[in-house]
Amino acid sequence: MANTTYSISDLAAEFDITTRTIRFYEEKGLLSPKRIGTSRIYDSANRTRLKLILRGKRLGFTLEESRDIIGMYDPTHGNVDQLQKLATGIQQKRQQLELQLHDIKAMIKDLRDAENKCMQALPTTD
Amino acid sequence: MANTTYSISDLAAEFDITTRTIRFYEEKGLLSPKRIGTSRIYDSANRTRLKLILRGKRLGFTLEESRDIIGMYDPTHGNVDQLQKLATGIQQKRQQLELQLHDIKAMIKDLRDAENKCMQALPTTD
């Protein structure tokens, strides 16, 4: 199984970000690639995490929020009490996202209306 | 018609933000309330604009983006050429929003999955 790996500039090119950005995410504890010598080596799991970080960014989340959210994706952390807290944390984030979903839909509708008004104000080609 | 007006602290209280924030938005050209003496007086139109700004903020937009978007809501700007550019601007923003909509839905699904895994890992009460 040829486990594909990536250099830092591979990922930077793929996602159209700088290497500085990727290192910054690592500095903030969002990524922790393996090393060969001093060079960072990213596997597909790292790449996925990066994608999730960027998705969070597009949605306006801070890096800290994204880190928390990504932390919710694997229930590796055994303890029952921890799992309870995790579950409620997940539910809260989901609620927030539902609100955001509502906001976006409203905004899209507003823009559709604006577009229509705009079209009506324009001369028709007939 | 008792045109309702608001003081700056009225709006700050209603939307749970500081007066500083509201003044800052004005500084950035997002609001322009009337004045009585030196005091700012907001009408319902100003209040609506503020609501739109905050919605934009919840969606991760910069103030500049929000200002542009809000500017799309009224086709007051007569010229045909301007209207054409406005229309395409609106369409672009809408496309961006559709992408964001997609991102949000994906994230909600991820969180639902995570919630399920979490529940399965928890002991049932039977």
Add this chain to the structure above:
DNA sequence: ACCCAAGTTGACGTTAACGTAAAGGTAATG
């Protein structure tokens, strides 16, 4: 052996979006 592209670690700079005093004006209330 030499070069170059790509990697590394600091460290300081920058921008957006406010926070946080400081210093003062004004209007109503006790």
Add this chain to the structure above:
DNA sequence: CATTACCTTTACGTTAACGTCAACTTGGGT
């Protein structure tokens, strides 16, 4: 008439998320 409660402007401080050098090492290709 003095205090309290809001309002104002001006100005410096702060945090997140990188940008931007600088100075250095390192693995391949010719």
